[in-house]
Amino acid sequence: MEWNELLIRYGEISLKGRNRNVFVKKLRKNIKEALSDLPTVALQAERDRMFLFADDKRDMEEAIIRLPHIFGIQSFSPVAKCEATLEAIKETALRVIGAGETAGKTFKVEIRRTDKSFPLVTGELQQEIAAHVLQNFPELIVQMKKPEVLLHVEIRSEGAYLTAKVHKGAAGMPVGSNGHSLLMLSGGIDSPVAGYLMMKRGVSIDAIHFASPPFTSELAKKKVMDLAEKLSSFGAAVRLHIIPFTEIQQTIVNQVPDNVSMTTTRRLMLQIADQVRAEIGALAIVTGESLGQVASQTLESLTAINAVTTTPILRPLIASDKLDIIEIAQKIGTYDISIQPYEDCCTIFSPSNPKTKPRLEKVIYYESFSDFAPMVEEAVKNRITVDLPLQKQDEFDDLL
């Protein structure tokens, strides 16, 4: 089936009042960005819906594959255009219906006749087309209320437009319409999901990752880049800050008692993240913490870690079950990346029995023997930033 255009419907944003234009503009920009490598794609945004055109069949197919990942789209439908003659509409109707499932589905034809000069009136047209479709797809069952297959025919002066299938969109808000945050991205299963959920609410993100070479490998770094890249496919670029963390980590291992070293590690990470956040002008920090999963995720522990800043720490997964988180991770395609086996800096020095109820005064007391402040400054200053998605310059391209 060859489609001429895609009709894109807005979700939540169509409920907005006078700010709607801002949201629509943002969505348009995000869609453009996500499809920027498809040269023939063009967009036309209207008040309640948007149209996507592509001259190249493959660009159109690729757009149909990518749109479901872009937040702010409620649903979209591929549209076939034909001449506004009864014969052409009938023939196109069969192709449009045939492109989807029909067995045992309920069905209805809906006509919108913008061009009043068309010879048949709406009722006649509806009957003619429905009869023709049913003749060819006898397994369809006519039903007026909430049919599963709704063949919508719109007759305009320049032609007839037919749609039948509604693809579900990712819903949510266009990324970037709700401010900017810094995501602490570990390489595990949870943090990418946390980032995804915030993006769904329209928050654009930078990500921060702590690397401890040579204890952690290039591959671990690559894995986090892959995760950030995956997140960038939901409608907005992601900048990743990679923090050199080896020196701080070794200092902690040498200076702080084993059972609170993890709390200190987290506190330092959060301090660094907070400085980076301030530098990039983000308003909040997002983490993948979920209550009770590991020792650092008890309320006592969160309190001790959180004491280093007053910046809002957003924890979209705090009350989620692990299995639910895994389900989302699988759905958004981060799971298979997250489960790759490379050690990250949180696991290499992890103590055997960390305190689940660390006392803040004790932690502060142990930390007071080392001067972490310059190390924190240094780490922030020496961070490496990577913009994702990467501009692909691929050594493999000539081979394929």
Place this chain on the structure above:
Amino acid sequence: MIYFDNSATTAPDDSVLTSFIEVNKRFYANPASIHLAGKQAETLLEKSRAQILSILSAPDGNIIFTSGGTEANNLAVIGFARAFRSRGNHIITTEIEHPSVLFAMEYLETQGFDVDYLAVDEQGMISTEELKSKLRAETIVVSIMHVNNEIGTVQPLAECARLIKQYSRALFHSDTVQSFGKLPISLTGDGPDAITISAHKINGLKGSGLLAFRKGIPPQALNFGGGQEHGLRSGTVAVADAVALAKAMRISLLDEERQEFRQWRNRLVNFIKNYDDVVVLAPDKAAPHIVSIAFYKVKGEVAVNFFQEKGITVSTSSACSSKSGAAGHVIEAIRLAEKYKNGVIRISFGKNNSEQHVVEFEQVFAQFMELLGRGNG
């Protein structure tokens, strides 16, 4: 030398050979290893997979790399039958499938599966009416080849897919070894659920092929070991084969857009129709690159030898059955008249051919008919 046996195999494309050698030199590490070199090989492997899935318009589909079309067909027929056995034990295929499907079906019959073989008409076409009547609730697998390797008949896959979806829950597999790169194929919409592709039929390398299938419907594995390819085909994955296959597939798409094969075929068919004692097998709408003809009371082998002598390589009906002597199962299935049965030859075009080759073939053909005392009728 004019090579007109591209349905048996094709000459490897230079750029495919280059890729194969380069990958073996530079990315020979085991893609399952966790070190950097292994990771690189894995990335390259996955890029090949993604490129192939994109070519098939099925980015979320799956691919199992195999040793070729035969293994992929075996895996599809037996693997899917076993995977869906809980739903029923009825399988449908056609009388004119490649032996790698037919013998797998025969094996399944010994294992208690019930197999129906769709008949074909004189042009090698199945009847979709018959398919519809054979489909039932217990049908679990339908395997119908796209283009027949011996005579070039093209089966109506889209209509088959629609019927299969409508009247059963069966998985639809198609052997597209002869059609990929010649006719459009995808794993989306009205296409099959699983397809077989062989590298050496599209200017790739012998010994590699694949089974591609839609998301979430894996066949049961037929071999066991280290769990590679999601446990569906154990054994260290041949990265260079996969890359070379992905490249051959990409290049072959250019052929799909070329109209020359179709023009040559029409020209040749019209030319041959001038002769009374030769029949053209398969309908006019057959695959663009295969012309199968049958001589009246002349052995195909005699014609092959004559053309060979004149510098043109053609084959009898299929390379796989050409040495057995007896008429093949496809020739039997289309009920070709007895007096033509042993006189089948196949001319199949490839990218190294040109129109001049067709002209030369026609000249040699005329000489051959002259020699037989059967001038232009």
